[in-house]
Amino acid sequence: MALEGAGAWSTMQARMLDSLHRVFNKDPLPVLAFRLRYDGDAMTWAVQDGLLTLTVSGGSGAGGVIDLRGHTLATLADFLAAQAGYTVLDENPAVGHLSALTLFGAGDQAASEGDHLYAFTNLLWAFLTAYAVELGAARDQIAAALAQMVLQTADLDWLQEHNTYYGVAWIPGEVPVDYANRTVAEVLHQRGNNVALESLILNATGMRCDVVDVGDGSIYWDGVESFDGDVPFSGYPAAYGLFDVIIPNIPSTPDQDAILVATIRRIVDENRCAGFHVRQIGRVVAWNGSYSFDGAIAFDSVPA
Incomplete structure (x- = not known):
């Protein structure tokens, strides 16, 4: 018979049945x-x-695999009968309304009664089958959860969760593997000074840009006269905390320039020291002790 040695509905259900008292x-x-x-x-x-x-x-x-979750026994019988080469016999209308998930076992039509498909009616089996489905899903999710704990195997949602701690924002359109690798790189790399910023821009854009402090060397002086006639002076640079990013003067389109400026701006904002801001991003036209910008790129600026 098809029932002999057929076992339970699933391995998980079989384990639960075995654990029950006699x-x-x-x-x-x-x-x-x-x-x-x-x-x-x-x-x-x-x-x-x-x-x-x-x-x-x-x-x-032809053979195949049929998901029983969308069928009753009656609709499954109709579906099988409609397939080429298959014939359904002795359909039992008394159980046609039951879910096809009540089917269990295995068979071979060449064996005695091997073409008989049986459904279980024991409520204990129905109860444990529902638990088996949920426990099986939990088993798969536990394995998947372990993968989410590692950056290189985590899905995008979990990468973004990890980065609530690392502070590395996802770039729209970035694939998870690139996001994971960038997270590791950004956590470990040097940051803050002009050399670090130039290196980061080079890695992201392939361009050797210069990051230079703003200021012409002049000093602002102030002083407070005391009653004894002394006037102590103190001085500070004309500009402090601002720097420019100078892009190589190579041909490009306005769209390429816009993407480049946005990328540089993001890198600078993520890696600059507190209190320092980029004043302008642009190209050098002439160098004679100061530099000007050609206007081809929209400037990012922060008031001094």
Whole structure:
């Protein structure tokens, strides 16, 4: 018979059945749902974890795997009967309304009663089957959760969760593997000074830009006259905390310039020291002790 040695609905359900006290009735209380025949040389079937697997040889049809979750026993019988090479016999209308998930076991149409597909009617089996589905999903999710703990294998949602601690924002359109690698690089790399910023811009854009402090060397002087006639002076640079990013003067389109400026701006904002700001991003036209910008790129600026 198809029931002999067929086992439970799933491995998870079988484990739970085995753990029950013998006072419980563990018999599936099977009832015939229908018979299934195939016109080829051979046909075997098996139900495991809510899937009906059909394996055939020869004939006019083909094997396959059917998800039982979307069927009752009646609709499954109709579906199988509509497939090439298959014939459904002795359909039991008394159980046609039951979910196809009540099917269990395995069979071979060449064996005695091997074409009989049975459904369980034991409520204990139905109860444990529902638990088996959820526990199986939890088992898979636990394995997936371990992958989310590692940057290189985490999905985008979890990468963004990791980066609430690292402070590395996701760039729209960035694929997860690039985001993960950039996270590691940005956490470990040098930052803050002009050499570090130039290196980061080079890695991101391939351009050797110069990061230079703003200021012409002049000093502002102030003084406070005291009653004894002394006037102590103190001085500070004309500009402090501002720097410019000078881009190589190579041909480019306005769209390319806009993307380049946005990329440089992001890198600078993520890696500059507190209190320091980029004044302008542009190209050098002439160098004679000071530099000017050609206006081809929209400037980013912060008031002094």
